[in-house]
Amino acid sequence: MENLDIAEKNNGLIIKNIKNFEAKHIFDCGQCFRWNEQEDGSYTGVAYNKVINVKSADNVLYIDNCNLKDFNDIWYKYFDLNRDYDHIKMKLRNDKILEKAIKFGYGVRILNQDPWETLISFIISANNGIPRIKKCIEALSESYGKKIGEYKGQTYYSFPEPEILKEMRIEELLKSGVGFRAKYIFNAAVIVGEKQMNIYRMKNLSTEDARKELMLFAGVGPKVSDCIMLFSMEKHDAFPIDVWVKRVMEYFYLPEGSKLKDIQEFAQDKFGAYAGFAQQYLFYYARELKLGKNN
Structure with missing residues (x-):
C-alpha cells in the first residue's frame, strides 16, 4: 500500500491514508479467533507471538503496543496492506449482489495468518460456534503456549507449537474443551511436529494439490481446508462454504x-x-x- 503516513507515538503507531480497512469487518468476518472487541470499539489480539490493540476510523489506523519494526516485519503483511483492494472490488463489482456486499463490508481484508495455528483453529471450528472456538483456543494457549506478556492487566500466551502438543495425551487436550476434536489436534500435532508433512510448504502448491494434502489431516474436510488455504496460504481462489x-x-x-x-x-x-x-x-x-x- 503506497503513501502510508506512519508516526510513532506513545508505544504505538498512527497510520494515515489507510484505505479499505475497518477493524470490525476484518475481525468479525469469521477468519480469526484471537481478536476481541474492547469497550471503545478497538480490538486486542495475538498473532506471531505479539499482542497489539487496533482501532480504525476515518482512514486512520491506530495500533497500540507496537513499534515501527514490528509493523514492517509482521503487521504490514499480516493485514495484507500490500494488496490493492480497490482493484479487487472493481473486479467483483460487475456482480450486483457482490456490489451490495462490498458496500456493506467495505473494510474487509483477508489476514495472512500462521498455517499451523490456522490448521488447528479451523479443526476446532468444525460444528462449533465462535465464542466456544475462542475459549478452546485460549485454553490451549494458556495450557501449552508460552507467556508473551501482559497488556492492560491481562496475560497473553502464544499459540502452542506442534512439538509441545504431540507430547500431550488426548485426555489432557480434552481439558481445553475441544471435545471430539482432541484426537484430531493430537493427530495434526504428530504429523506436523514429526515433520511428516510441511504445512509451510503448501502455499507453493496449486490450490487443488494443497487442498488434497490438507484433507489428509483427520478432521479436515473441504470447508476447513479452504479456510486454511485462504487465511494462511494466500490461496485467494479458495471458497470456503459454511x-x-x-x-x-x-x-x-x-x-x-x-x-x-x-x-x-x-x-x-x-x-x-x-x-x-x-x-x-x-x-x-x-x-x-x-x-x-x-x-
Whole structure:
C-alpha cells in the first residue's frame, strides 16, 4: 500500500491514508479467533507471538503496543496492506449482489495468518460456534503456549507449537474443551511436529494439490481446508462454504438444497482468482443481515 503516513507515538503507531480497512469487518468476518472487541470499539489480539490493540476510523489506523519494526516485519503483511483492494472490488463489482456486499463490508481484508495455528483453529471450528472456538483456543494457549506478556492487566500466551502438543495425551487436550476434536489436534500435532508433512510448504502448491494434502489431516474436510488455504496460504481462489455462505449462495444464485460441490464449482467459475475475497464479502453480508434465514 503506497503513501502510508506512519508516526510513532506513545508505544504505538498512527497510520494515515489507510484505505479499505475497518477493524470490525476484518475481525468479525469469521477468519480469526484471537481478536476481541474492547469497550471503545478497538480490538486486542495475538498473532506471531505479539499482542497489539487496533482501532480504525476515518482512514486512520491506530495500533497500540507496537513499534515501527514490528509493523514492517509482521503487521504490514499480516493485514495484507500490500494488496490493492480497490482493484479487487472493481473486479467483483460487475456482480450486483457482490456490489451490495462490498458496500456493506467495505473494510474487509483477508489476514495472512500462521498455517499451523490456522490448521488447528479451523479443526476446532468444525460444528462449533465462535465464542466456544475462542475459549478452546485460549485454553490451549494458556495450557501449552508460552507467556508473551501482559497488556492492560491481562496475560497473553502464544499459540502452542506442534512439538509441545504431540507430547500431550488426548485426555489432557480434552481439558481445553475441544471435545471430539482432541484426537484430531493430537493427530495434526504428530504429523506436523514429526515433520511428516510441511504445512509451510503448501502455499507453493496449486490450490487443488494443497487442498488434497490438507484433507489428509483427520478432521479436515473441504470447508476447513479452504479456510486454511485462504487465511494462511494466500490461496485467494479458495471458497470456503459454511452455513452462511451456503445460505447466501442459495438465496441469490442457486436453487435451495444445492450440493456443496455445485456451489463450489459455481463460485470458482463466477469469481475465479478472486473467489476468496468474494466469499468474505458474502459471508459478512449474509451473517450480519441474517440473509436466507427462515426464508
